[in-house]
Amino acid sequence: MGKCCCGSDCQDSRFTEILEQYKGKDGVLIPVLQKAQEIKGYLPEETIRAIADYFNKPYSEVYGVATFYAQFRLKPSGENIIRVCAGTACHVRGGKKILDKVCSELNVAPGETSADGKFSLEPVACLGACGLAPVMMINDTTYGRLTPEKVTEILAKY
Amino acid sequence: MQIYRGHVLICAGTGCVASGSKKVQAEMANQLEAFNLENDIKIVETGCHGFCEMGPIVIVYPEGIFYCQVKMEDVKEIVEEHLLKGRPVKRLLFRDQMTEEMVPHYRDIDFYKKQNRIVLGNCGFINPENIKEYIARDGYEALAKALTQMTPEQVIDEVKASGLRGRGGGGFPTGLKWQFARDAKGDKKYVICNADEGDPGAFMDRSVLEGDPHALIEGMAIAAYAIGSDEGYIYVRAEYPLAIKRLQIAIAQAHELGLLGKDIFGSGFNFKLNIKEGAGAFVCGEETALIASIEGRRGEPRVRPPFPANKGLWGKPSNVNNVETFANVPRIIAKGSQWYAGMGTEKSKGTKVFALTGKVKNTGLAEVTMGLTLREIIFEIGGGIIDDKKFKAVQIGGPSGGCIPEQLLDLPIDYDSLISAGAMMGSGGLVVMDEDTCMVELARFFLNFTQMESCGKCTPCREGTKIMLDILERITKGEGKEGDIELLESLAKTIKSTSLCGLGQTAPNPVLATLRYFRDEYEAHIKEKRCPAGVCTALASYSILEDKCIGCTACARVCPVNAISGEVKKPHKIDPAKCIKCGACAQACKFNAIVKK
Ligand SMILES: Cc1cc2nc3c(=O)[nH]c(=O)nc-3n(C[C@H](O)[C@H](O)[C@H](O)COP(=O)(O)O)c2cc1C
Ligand code: SF4
Ligand code: FES
Numbered sequence: 001m002g003k004c005c006c007g008s009d010c011q012d013s014r015f016t017e018i019l020e021q022y023k024g025k026d027g028v029l030i031p032v033l034q035k036a037q038e039i040k041g042y043l044p045e046e047t048i049r050a051i052a053d054y055f056n057k058p059y060s061e062v063y064g065v066a067t068f069y070a071q072f073r074l075k076p077s078g079e080n081i082i083r084v085c086a087g088t089a090c091h092v093r094g095g096k097k098i099l100d101k102v103c104s105e106l107n108v109a110p111g112e113t114s115a116d117g118k119f120s121l122e123p124v125a126c127l128g129a130c131g132l133a134p135v136m137m138i139n140d141t142t143y144g145r146l147t148p149e150k151v152t153e154i155l156a157k158y
Numbered sequence: 159m160q161i162y163r164g165h166v167l168i169c170a171g172t173g174c175v176a177s178g179s180k181k182v183q184a185e186m187a188n189q190l191e192a193f194n195l196e197n198d199i200k201i202v203e204t205g206c207h208g209f210c211e212m213g214p215i216v217i218v219y220p221e222g223i224f225y226c227q228v229k230m231e232d233v234k235e236i237v238e239e240h241l242l243k244g245r246p247v248k249r250l251l252f253r254d255q256m257t258e259e260m261v262p263h264y265r266d267i268d269f270y271k272k273q274n275r276i277v278l279g280n281c282g283f284i285n286p287e288n289i290k291e292y293i294a295r296d297g298y299e300a301l302a303k304a305l306t307q308m309t310p311e312q313v314i315d316e317v318k319a320s321g322l323r324g325r326g327g328g329g330f331p332t333g334l335k336w337q338f339a340r341d342a343k344g345d346k347k348y349v350i351c352n353a354d355e356g357d358p359g360a361f362m363d364r365s366v367l368e369g370d371p372h373a374l375i376e377g378m379a380i381a382a383y384a385i386g387s388d389e390g391y392i393y394v395r396a397e398y399p400l401a402i403k404r405l406q407i408a409i410a411q412a413h414e415l416g417l418l419g420k421d422i423f424g425s426g427f428n429f430k431l432n433i434k435e436g437a438g439a440f441v442c443g444e445e446t447a448l449i450a451s452i453e454g455r456r457g458e459p460r461v462r463p464p465f466p467a468n469k470g471l472w473g474k475p476s477n478v479n480n481v482e483t484f485a486n487v488p489r490i491i492a493k494g495s496q497w498y499a500g501m502g503t504e505k506s507k508g509t510k511v512f513a514l515t516g517k518v519k520n521t522g523l524a525e526v527t528m529g530l531t532l533r534e535i536i537f538e539i540g541g542g543i544i545d546d547k548k549f550k551a552v553q554i555g556g557p558s559g560g561c562i563p564e565q566l567l568d569l570p571i572d573y574d575s576l577i578s579a580g581a582m583m584g585s586g587g588l589v590v591m592d593e594d595t596c597m598v599e600l601a602r603f604f605l606n607f608t609q610m611e612s613c614g615k616c617t618p619c620r621e622g623t624k625i626m627l628d629i630l631e632r633i634t635k636g637e638g639k640e641g642d643i644e645l646l647e648s649l650a651k652t653i654k655s656t657s658l659c660g661l662g663q664t665a666p667n668p669v670l671a672t673l674r675y676f677r678d679e680y681e682a683h684i685k686e687k688r689c690p691a692g693v694c695t696a697l698a699s700y701s702i703l704e705d706k707c708i709g710c711t712a713c714a715r716v717c718p719v720n721a722i723s724g725e726v727k728k729p730h731k732i733d734p735a736k737c738i739k740c741g742a743c744a745q746a747c748k749f750n751a752i753v754k755k
Contacts, residue, residue, distance in 0.1 A: 026454070027454040029454035031434075034396075068439060069436075069437035069439050069457070072437065088587070089358070089359040089513075089515035089516055091603055093516065126356075128172055128364045128397060129172050129210070129361070130515040131209075131210025131211050131213075131522050132521075145177075
């Protein structure tokens, strides 16, 4: 252990531990990126480079994987992550109105973070709670049967 | 072991948790203690009952009383009246939508009456985090039977004879797929479960993973024995954290009891299971992309053959099946192929779980025998359309499928009938649409989805879907041109025939199906610049009916661009030049004085 090797000069040993845990195993790139993102909230370039170096892979390959999957963020996110469902069941029950409401309340576009850094808005295709459509999730809490009025109430809680 | 006089089953599925079932559960524990009932009544946290619309769901046994939409404030009354005094709380019982009558028992509710719950048989009745409850319902008996009384060939023959077909969409005969993997040469083979469930609007796999994870584990172990594999992977989408947690618990418990691991049931058969978390890419549901993703690469599909049965994970023979497919297997082995093949239509046997969503009264999961009609599912199980509006169409098969209009509702559903109607079984998502849905806008919605999810490997899929989307966007904005429909059709044909994987090959389906059944709507948009359903904002115009407007000013106050003017208590007017057609005024008006055309 000891000094962090994520490239930045942080003192976080968790990142090093993750790399060591997956050392020498096959098919570990995605879980390593997932764990790294859990620690850092996003994947800074130096982290991607550090992972590439450690596993002896070209930077382009690791970067290619990180940009392929919707889960990975290359920019820091807001304090709270709002996921408004854009799935079919939500769409036919007025999901667009919910998304518009969130956008106008927070003055952000999908994929952006609000100016005060409090919220990031990420559209998602189906949260698997289609029976309660339209649905959104803030961090780990799912809110269903939404109306634009409820959105205002819910956002006020954060 | 402690014996309880009653059990309170509280749903801890995703739907009910979102509706507040965790709070209900905590309050239940408090109240049981307050009334000194904690040693008489046991709380059981279950998986999804499928009737998410009515959640949080609480069932009290031994009577089997079904309470719905239970709130924290209701718990005290349930404990005091029902559990203590034996008088069920009438106001919390389910009410039949048609007759308004109260239906106290689960089995008598219309939503469940027409169902045939085999795959979902345990969901909602057992605690998925306790393997003993699964075993108490004959769990792992099928695995014991396969390992101790059957040869791998016999297992495969049994699955073949049952007529089971893949529930992941394609409907490929499962027994035959296993045969290919068994016959493939290799020292190491893998069993892979596709739990990526990418179709937005489908959540049946999630319910099995969360509500009955051992059924999947048992099915995979049987498959592994049949094809000669000793290691398996479950690829779960990252959006399902609860499913991942329940699977981890289930796998650990199965290991503890020796139902996974080395020398299972003393048969010499070893089986190890790993969980792989997806990272949010729809295309990873395609089997070769899924394998690439497990290997830690970008999830891009590759050309088949070689099929995964010959060259799969790490180049080894691999068998990929869907969650629901695997969950059927223990039941088939335990009860026999004859029993299973006795259900369904000539070519589609058994049951299928459908996720009933959209503008239908009872949303939720419905498992029905193959061959039931869509009308029965939507109008009897689903209870018809919300607000008794007019049914327009139902989308089946998600973004790869198509819509089925009113005139085909009596179609008995199976794999083949759906294909001939221009749709497909897909995952079994049924999204019901009423007269307020614009079919052109719906096609645009699906194309937007597939276009975003295209992995970009092949040009027709990457560029073609983009062009189709552009055209559809133009049409919904009122900028459609003569010839657009023909152009869409020709693009669709090319994309279907030249794309590499199922995503591209099926991406144009929603457009083709809506064109087949609702061509007049496309024409109205293009030629008359009119959206018959009144959905497409650019084509809409709002106006105030003078005779209905009382001049309350509610509309003028909500209009974000001050497009509405008028004196108090006198009819108001909308300035069409300023109006941005957001519809806020129509929502604010309590007198239905604002109409959209
Ligand atoms: C774009 C695309 C997405 C798919 N998504 C899924 C999925 O989410 N779940 C699934 O089981 N099968 C999915 N499939 C089908 C799989 O490729 C594969 O056929 C299936 O997992 C085989 O299992 P089965 O024979 O049990 O149906 C998808 C196919 C394509 C082309
Ligand atoms: S058809 Fe589309 S999703 Fe499939 S491989 Fe080609 S580009 Fe990728
Ligand atoms: S479509 Fe929104 S939760 Fe499934």
